Amino acid sequence: MARAVTPRRKMLNTAVAWIIGLLIFFPILWIVILSFKTEGDAIRTPLGVLTSGWTFDSYSVVQERSDYFHHFWNSVILSVGSTVLGLVIAVPSAWAMAFVPGKQTKNVLMWMLSTKMLPPVGVLMPIYLICQSLGLLDTRIALTLILMMINLPIIIWMLYTYFREIPGDILEAARMDGAALKEEVLFVLLPMAVPGIASTLLLNIILAWNEAFWTLNLTAANSAPLTAFIASYSSPEGLFYAKLSAASTMAIAPILIMGWFSQKQLVRGLTFGAVK
């Protein structure tokens, strides 16, 4: 039953929603504004910032000083690579847990999730040393594998939830129709799970794109993605707000645009199972 909402109440709700939305969005907005200022104007009072002149200088300096596209390309390879690799591993494991659950399935799921609760810095040393002895420091392959592993629990959990929504009858029908396991997964399960897989893919690309701990600690120049690109502007010589803001804007723009165009998928993905 729909609850009765008076027009006044509705206006109030809308206003509150807008205020909260703006509060959350404000830091990003401020970064974008600062990126169009000179270094001098960027450290003035908020009013001073807003009333000062606009310029593209920071962007040209940033592009001159560090190669944006090199970092951008690294970010794409790391986030897409780790997500696709993760899906390849997660699909069979989620299938097994969703359709042939054993006594320990719930525990295994919890155990996987618990790895996300550990502080990553706890395993920084061993992983750093492993990478070092294998000669994998500052390589894309090492970082792709590490990002894949840290997001794998989330990928498996999401896929598991989607697969659980698929009626077992349909898979049994495929079996009766002569489909072997491979065909059952390829022709029936995966096409039916496409919306779920798409949102898993999107969310994990975003998570990997924004991941800063491992990407900052295990890269130098070769494999540095956009997170390292941003960080390079907060240097010991002091903060350069305008340039830092320009770098940040350039780093978050692609993912923000992607998120904007796929928001329907993302919302559906995150609420899947909760609303039917």
Add this chain to the structure above:
Amino acid sequence: MGRITLDKVTKSFGEVQVIPPLDLSIEEGEFVVFVGPSGCGKSTLLRLIAGLEDTTSGHIRIDGEDATDLPPAKRRLAMVFQSYALYPHMTVRKNIAFPMRMAKLDKAEQDRRVEEAARVLNLTDYLDRRPGQLSGGQRQRVAIGRAIVREPAAFLFDEPLSNLDAALRVGMRLEISELHERLKTTMIYVTHDQVEAMTMADKIVVLQAGEIEQVGSPLDLYRTPRNRFVAGFIGSPKMNFIEGNAAKQHGAETIGIRPEHIDITETGEWSGTVGVSEHLGSDTFFHVHDTGLADVMTVRASGEVGYKHGDRIHMTPRPDMLHRFDASGLRIA
């Protein structure tokens, strides 16, 4: 093609044995209905035959070949599910063609069989739609279409009509019977609805708690139920059971008489007060109280008969239609 034999088949889930050792043979071309109350193991039995569940012990043979350890795909059986289980992302055409695609039949033959199945099932105009755009009855026909194109050794139906409304159910019942007449392929059909069992089956298997209570033709079961359970389960409305002295007079622990085998007469052996009457037009069913025999007795009268609530009536059972059961519920011949 399509002879299925179960030899001492059992099924346990953990400690619980749902199917105690069971033997059954289904002849080529037979329409066999498994019927029983919910939880009697009829669906499990069908899934064992399908290969969707593994047997705990015993053997299943299909056309003489041991199929016990064969995966479902290798058993040459087709199944129609209660939920239809269509592939939602495929068109009707692709749904029906799916088993042939798995069998790697050539494309021209696939098309020919899809067209043929669609024609028989009145689906020609819907071939390019998705299952979501079809009504329940149409979906069920797609599921049947998907089963027939494979030309299987036998069809398995798992309560295929229980999601349809009453009118559609009667129609689909006839269509399935018609299909059986035409294809002459073995069909195994699971239902909890004894009317479906009576109207469609060549052979009914009545199950309770995983055990076979009786196997026989619909009229065999109706005329000579082997025990009280079968007597009460087959026939609608249910048979009246009378215990005590009235039964002792007939030399039995319990006697049973069907509502249609009791006549309402001027004077008679039994009498009672009319309670609820159900007027169906062609028949009228009276629920009779205070008979001194059973709590309520159901009596059928042909056509429109106008007794009112509270009327006193006399009843005479047809003596040759009395069923007698002993203390353990078995029929006394």
